[in-house]
Amino acid sequence: MNTHIAIYISNKDDKKSLIKNILSGNLIESINGLKGALFSEITINKFIEEEKRHGRFNIPTKNGHSLMKSSEGERKKALIKYLIAENPEYLIADNIFGNLDIKSQEEIVLTLEELSKSIPIIQISNRKKDLLPFINVIYKPEGKQIVPFEDFDSLSPKSKQYFIQDLPQPLEQILVESYYLVKFQNVSVSYLNKPIIKDICWEIKTGEFWHLMGPNGSGKSTILSLISGDNPKAFNQDIYLFGVKKGSGESVWDIKKKIGYFTSEMLQGFRRSDTIERMIISGFYDSIGLYKYPNENQISKAHEWLKLLNMFDIKNRNFQTLSSGHKRLVLIARAMVKHPPLLILDEPTNGLDDSDTIIFSELVNKIAKESSTAILFVSHRHEVGLSPDNIYELIPNEKGSSGRVVK
Numbered sequence: 147m148n149t150h151i152a153i154y155i156s157n158k159d160d161k162k163s164l165i166k167n168i169l170s171g172n173l174i175e176s177i178n179g180l181k182g183a184l185f186s187e188i189t190i191n192k193f194i195e196e197e198k199r200h201g202r203f204n205i206p207t208k209n210g211h212s213l214m215k216s217s218e219g220e221r222k223k224a225l226i227k228y229l230i231a232e233n234p235e236y237l238i239a240d241n242i243f244g245n246l247d248i249k250s251q252e253e254i255v256l257t258l259e260e261l262s263k264s265i266p267i268i269q270i271s272n273r274k275k276d277l278l279p280f281i282n283v284i285y286k287p288e289g290k291q292i293v294p295f296e297d298f299d300s301l302s303p304k305s306k307q308y309f310i311q312d313l314p315q316p317l318e319q320i321l322v323e324s325y326y327l328v329k330f331q332n333v334s335v336s337y338l339n340k341p342i343i344k345d346i347c348w349e350i351k352t353g354e355f356w357h358l359m360g361p362n363g364s365g366k367s368t369i370l371s372l373i374s375g376d377n378p379k380a381f382n383q384d385i386y387l388f389g390v391k392k393g394s395g396e397s398v399w400d401i402k403k404k405i406g407y408f409t410s411e412m413l414q415g416f417r418r419s420d421t422i423e424r425m426i427i428s429g430f431y432d433s434i435g436l437y438k439y440p441n442e443n444q445i446s447k448a449h450e451w452l453k454l455l456n457m458f459d460i461k462n463r464n465f466q467t468l469s470s471g472h473k474r475l476v477l478i479a480r481a482m483v484k485h486p487p488l489l490i491l492d493e494p495t496n497g498l499d500d501s502d503t504i505i506f507s508e509l510v511n512k513i514a515k516e517s518s519t520a521i522l523f524v525s526h527r528h529e530v531g532l533s534p535d536n537i538y539e540l541i542p543n544e545k546g547s548s549g550r551v552v553k
């Protein structure tokens with residue numbers, strides 16, 4: 147019988163090196179010399195890079211699209227099929243459930259369970275509840291090695307108040323024409339004649355905290371791209387953003403100025419080596435790096451945020467050296483320094499470990515409570531610590547997903 151191993155990691159561990167070590171055969175003796183496959187966003191990103199560079203795609207997807215044009219969930223489903231067809235002798239399964247809806251999560255557990263009958267599975271996870279049912283032994287990283295995780299069952303990340311100070315207030319209020327920040331009236335979108343969303347009617351008002359949910363491929367990211375400005379499908383539709391009809395003369399920049407945006411994908415995008423302090427200040431300029439000299443007020447506002455995040459003492463540290471959990475806090479502060487009327491959080495907890503998810507949720511709940519910024523949290527799953535007031539759900543349909551207000 148195969149032994150199936152889980153390695154429980156935190157966001158402070160160097161996952162990439164860990165995976166490299168496993169694949170090299172140095173870390174786990176029983177797989178030494180075997181041909182491994184890696185089921186991970188790392189592999190998906192590598193294939194997407196290939197697509198961009200060479201214009202070819204090797205992985206068949208549900209709709210026959212490239213990986214780039216597939217939804218996050220569709221990419222993962224296509225990858226697992228592809229890897230299994232390659233007949234690996236063991237599989238490393240990293241962050242299995244990230245981006246997958248509930249039904250797909252159940253399906254992938256069955257797929258992996260079946261696969262575990264013929265090859266060893268090595269699961270890498272930072273969520274206790276994500277552990278696969280057939281895992282025999284749990285390890286944790288220690289230096290460059292892994293050691294058995296003796297007291298795993300009693301592990302329970304505690305919630306303590308992490309952010310003591312009040313939320314910093316904005317230097318100036320961003321004025322919005324209307325109480326309705328987003329208004330969709332019968333909005334429909336199709337790609338290549340395939341209907342994606344149909345007759346969506348939805349409103350987000352000042353200060354509201356929404357959760358947009360729906361299964362993989364139901365159109366959540368499509369809706370976000372209609373709001374945040376760069377989807378040409380938004381034209382000739384009844385979409386009103388911040389009181390102005392979309393396409394009636396406002397620039398993408400006018401819209402972006404009013405939106406703070408965070409997605410876990412940004413963690414891969416920010417490659418510059420700026421200090422944590424400059425990273426937060428760049429939020430005043432909607433830029434990725436800092437190309438202008440900030441004024442005194444902006445610097446002292448950034449310092450207020452750093453104090454709130456308990457990072458003032460390390461403000462000159464390189465952002466890239468932070469753990470993925472701390473990077474997220476800095477990027478949320480960056481998105482919030484101006485108190486945009488709308489803060490979009492797209493799958494923000496994907497890849498986050500148990501304890502950092504608690505901290506992250508505390509910050510988002512605090513923003514909801516202590517600012518007039520409306521929050522749009524997009525995820526296929528309920529995040530236990532987060533407390534949105536309203537839920538809008540997309541329900542897939544052959545004619546395009548319909549939507550309903552759940553609460």
Ligand SMILES: Nc1ncnc2c1ncn2[C@@H]1O[C@H](COP(=O)(O)OP(=O)(O)OP(=O)(O)O)[C@@H](O)[C@H]1O
Nearest residue numbers: 215216217218219220337362363364365366367368
């Ligand atoms: N540019 C595009 N061209 C063709 N099809 C597209 C394009 N963008 C998205 N799609 C398709 O539209 C559908 C909805 O995708 P979308 O990314 O909005 O779903 P989602 O609800 O965010 O999914 P997930 O939870 O998996 O991220 C998918 O079937 C996707 O393949």
